[in-house]
Amino acid sequence: MVLPLIHHPAFDAQFDAAHRFPMSKFTRLAEMLVADGLVPDGWHVPAPALASWLELAHDPRYVEAVMTQRVDAATEKAIGFKVDERVALRSRCATGGTLLAARLALDGGLACNTAGGSHHAARDGGAGFSVFNDVAVAASVLLADGDVGRVLVFDCDVHQGDGTANIFADDPLVFTLSIHGENNYPTQKARSDLDVPLPDRTVDAAYLAILPPLLERALREAKPDIVFYNAGVDPHADDRLGRLSMSDAGLAERDRRVIGFFRERGIPVAGVIGGGYSRDIEALARRHSILHRTAAEFV
Numbered sequence: 001m002v003l004p005l006i007h008h009p010a011f012d013a014q015f016d017a018a019h020r021f022p023m024s025k026f027t028r029l030a031e032m033l034v035a036d037g038l039v040p041d042g043w044h045v046p047a048p049a050l051a052s053w054l055e056l057a058h059d060p061r062y063v064e065a066v067m068t069q070r071v072d073a074a075t076e077k078a079i080g081f082k083v084d085e086r087v088a089l090r091s092r093c094a095t096g097g098t099l100l101a102a103r104l105a106l107d108g109g110l111a112c113n114t115a116g117g118s119h120h121a122a123r124d125g126g127a128g129f130s131v132f133n134d135v136a137v138a139a140s141v142l143l144a145d146g147d148v149g150r151v152l153v154f155d156c157d158v159h160q161g162d163g164t165a166n167i168f169a170d171d172p173l174v175f176t177l178s179i180h181g182e183n184n185y186p187t188q189k190a191r192s193d194l195d196v197p198l199p200d201r202t203v204d205a206a207y208l209a210i211l212p213p214l215l216e217r218a219l220r221e222a223k224p225d226i227v228f229y230n231a232g233v234d235p236h237a238d239d240r241l242g243r244l245s246m247s248d249a250g251l252a253e254r255d256r257r258v259i260g261f262f263r264e265r266g267i268p269v270a271g272v273i274g275g276g277y278s279r280d281i282e283a284l285a286r287r288h289s290i291l292h293r294t295a296a297e298f299v
C-alpha cells in the first residue's frame with residue numbers, strides 16, 4: 001500500500017523570496033516527495049474548502065471577509081501577510097487538504113497533507129501566519145457529518161496551538177493537546193485540554209522522554225476516533241523562530257513514536273506539516289519531508 005499524500009499547487013501562494021514566511025517550501029516539499037518516490041500514483045488533490053465547512057469553526061463574517069479579500073488591517077497585521085486572492089485560495093486549499101487527509105485516514109488508517117497546521121487562527125480571525133484553522137475545520141466537518149464521535153488534536157509545533165484550543169474550549173468531543181516552547185509565540189497562551197510547555201533549548205532526549213506518558217494520557221482522556229497530528233518542524237535547533245534544540249533524527253523519532261502509538265492501536269492519523277522557518281528552503285523542505293517519510297514506514 002502507498003501512503004496517501006495530499007498536495008495542491010495553490011498551497012504555494014508565491015510570496016517574494018524575501019518575505020519572512022517561507023512560502024516556496026510547499027512547492028519544494030512536493031518536488032522532493034516525488035523525487036523520493038513517495039508519490040508513485042500521483043497526489044490526492046483537495047477541493048478548496050467551502051464557506052459552509054469553514055463556518056463550522058470560524059465566524060461567518062470572517063469567512064466572508066477572506067473569501068472577498070476584505071479582511072481588516074488589524075487582522076492582516078496579526079496574520080503577518082495581506083489576504084489577497086492567492087492567499088485566500090491557498091488557505092481554502094490547505095483546509096480542504098487537511099479534511100481530505102482525515103477522510104483518507106478514516107479509510108486507510110493514515111494520510112498526510114503537504115500543508116496544514118495553521119493553528120493560530122481562532123474563531124473570529126486569523127493570526128500568526130494562520131488564515132483558517134484547517135485542523136479545526138476538518139475536525140468540525142467530520143463531527144458534523146457523524147464520521148467520528150471524538151477527536152484528538154496532538155500538536156507538536158513549537159508554538160502553542162492557541163487558536164485550536166480556543167475554538168474547542170467548550171467542546172467535550174475534541175481534546176486539544178499542545179507541546180510547545182514556553183517562551184515562544186503566542187505570549188498570551190490559551191488553555192488547551194493538555195498543555196506541555198518546554199524550556200528553551202530542549203534537546204531530543206528530553207523531548208522524546210515526555211512522549212510515552214503523554215500519549216497514554218491523551219489516549220485515555222480523548223478516546224479519539226481520529227488523531228490530527230501537527231508535525232511542525234520548528235522545534236529544530238536551526239529554526240529561526242523555534243528556541244528549542246532538536247535534531248532531524250529527533251524529529252523523525254518524535255513522528256515515529258506519535259504515529260506508531262496510534263496506528264498500533266488502530267486509530268486513524270491525519271498528519272499536517274505545521275510550522276518551520278528558515279531562509280534555507282532546501283533544508284527546510286527536507287525537514288518537513290521527515291513527516292511523510294516517517295509516516296510511510298507505517299503503511
Ligand SMILES: [Zn+2]
Nearest residue numbers: 157158159275
Ligand atoms: Zn510553529
